[in-house]
Amino acid sequence: MAILAPSILSADFLNLGDNIRKLENAGIEMLHIDIMDGHFVPNLTFGPALVEYVRRFTRLKLDVHLMMTNPQDYIDEFCDVGADYITVHQEACMHLDRVISLIKKRGAKAGVALNPATPPSTLQYVLDDVDIVLVMSVNPGFGGQKFIERMLFKVAELDRLRGDKYGYQIEVDGGINNKNVKSLVESGADIIVAGTAVFRGDIIENCKKIGAIIK
Numbered sequence: 346m347a348i349l350a351p352s353i354l355s356a357d358f359l360n361l362g363d364n365i366r367k368l369e370n371a372g373i374e375m376l377h378i379d380i381m382d383g384h385f386v387p388n389l390t391f392g393p394a395l396v397e398y399v400r401r402f403t404r405l406k407l408d409v410h411l412m413m414t415n416p417q418d419y420i421d422e423f424c425d426v427g428a429d430y431i432t433v434h435q436e437a438c439m440h441l442d443r444v445i446s447l448i449k450k451r452g453a454k455a456g457v458a459l460n461p462a463t464p465p466s467t468l469q470y471v472l473d474d475v476d477i478v479l480v481m482s483v484n485p486g487f488g489g490q491k492f493i494e495r496m497l498f499k500v501a502e503l504d505r506l507r508g509d510k511y512g513y514q515i516e517v518d519g520g521i522n523n524k525n526v527k528s529l530v531e532s533g534a535d536i537i538v539a540g541t542a543v544f545r546g547d548i549i550e551n552c553k554k555i556g557a558i559i560k
């Protein structure tokens with residue numbers, strides 16, 4: 346059984362509040378928020394102010410994904426505005442162990458994201474401490490891209506690796522839809538991030554359809 350975490354990157358920004366209420370009505374528990382810096386990824390999105398407004402508006406768990414260089418400089422700010430989960434990129438952290446400690450010291454759950462080309466073995470010495478490993482199933486930066494099939498092997502590898510030894514959850518993000526979501530859950534995914542598949546069309550219907558597949 347997995348949960349769906351809609352990515353607000355694909356939401357209607359002029360009706361964000363309405364979109365979030367629809368997600369709540371559809372039984373969603375977690376909202377995924379991509380922070381892009383135009384440097385680590387070739388796109389720009391939100392800052393802490395957006396997270397603060399969303400925090401005031403909803404009780405959904407806020408899953409903040411920092412797609413940025415030097416994420417350590419912004420951990421405090423995102424914790425101050427109410428992030429429940431903060432995920433940093435393995436590729437962006439020179440001192441990953443220190444960044445994970447910083448997130449946990451602030452009382453948030455710590456995630457580490459892997460770009461498609463980065464293997465799980467790079468996390469060997471931090472797996473004890475992470476709450477989430479986020480497998481990027483597209484090259485990060487944009488919604489609406491094609492799912493990279495090989496990432497199913499990475500999810501399965503992380504599932505094998507955790508066995509009874511580690512407690513991390515496996516999250517997957519990018520190009521996920523009604524057709525490929527089942528194989529991800531069967532491979533071991535616990536949290537499914539989806540943008541286009543949730544926000545294009547009827548939000549509540551889309552959430553229910555995906556929800557029924559991943560239960």
Ligand SMILES: O=C(CO)[C@H](O)[C@H](O)COP(=O)(O)O
Binds near residue numbers: 483488538
């Ligand atoms: O990280 C991302 C893109 O880099 C996003 O979470 C993105 O919103 C996923 O969108 P889609 O489901 O349309 O692929």
